[in-house]
Amino acid sequence: MRVHLQSYSHVSLHRLFLAFPLTIVPTHGRSVVRRRGHERLLVPGHEVTIEPFETVDLHLDGSSGQPSSCTFEIRRGMPGTPQDALHHRISRRVFLQPQYAWSAGFIAERIDMPASQLRRLLFSQGTALTDLCRTQRLMRLLFEAMAGDVAMADLKRFVGWPPNGDVESAFYDRFGVSVQTARRLASHRVPELRRSIA
Numbered sequence: 001m002r003v004h005l006q007s008y009s010h011v012s013l014h015r016l017f018l019a020f021p022l023t024i025v026p027t028h029g030r031s032v033v034r035r036r037g038h039e040r041l042l043v044p045g046h047e048v049t050i051e052p053f054e055t056v057d058l059h060l061d062g063s064s065g066q067p068s069s070c071t072f073e074i075r076r077g078m079p080g081t082p083q084d085a086l087h088h089r090i091s092r093r094v095f096l097q098p099q100y101a102w103s104a105g106f107i108a109e110r111i112d113m114p115a116s117q118l119r120r121l122l123f124s125q126g127t128a129l130t131d132l133c134r135t136q137r138l139m140r141l142l143f144e145a146m147a148g149d150v151a152m153a154d155l156k157r158f159v160g161w162p163p164n165g166d167v168e169s170a171f172y173d174r175f176g177v178s179v180q181t182a183r184r185l186a187s188h189r190v191p192e193l194r195r196s197i198a
Contacts, residue, residue: 003146005185006069007060014057014176018139019091021075022050029068030061087127094136098159102133138174145179146186
């Protein structure tokens with residue numbers, strides 16, 4: 001999936017945490033990536049690849065006189081291997097198919113493991129299934145929101161968000177921007193997600 005972002009003001013997207021490699025190509029103005037406690041000014045035309053499961057922040061420092069713009073591209077890359085951490089494999093599946101009922105029972109049935117053992121294994125890897133699913137559903141929602149003009153109710157269903165859940169607040173808490181702001185950032189949409197990685 002590829003989306004082009006453009007901002008005429010200072011905007012930050014916080015805690016991006018993708019299950020696939022993310023390539024960022026700045027195209028105009030000033031943009032900064034923060035990861036591992038360090039900030040890096042991005043040079044227009046030079047791509048930066050963020051490895052899967054690495055948390056990053058992106059700052060677009062645009063103004064009315066000089067917008068800041070960049071392109072995000074999620075690359076599916078090589079499929080996971082059986083040696084990958086279980087929570088990494090589950091994260092990829094949740095991002096690709098967020099609408100499924102990703103419960104411990106649902107996953108355990110598919111990998112032929114008791115649900116209690118699955119929970120213990122995830123806990124030993126430092127994660128909880130509910131947090132993993134919530135994070136990857138929000139990641140997918142971010143890119144879906146930037147990729148098109150689908151109504152919020154439809155996006156909410158597509159990413160498997162509970163009908164009574166407050167997805168807008170969860171989105172803002174995660175990324176530091178509203179869904180509407182994320183949509184406005186995507187000025188030149190290239191809606192490839194469902195066909196290219198689903």
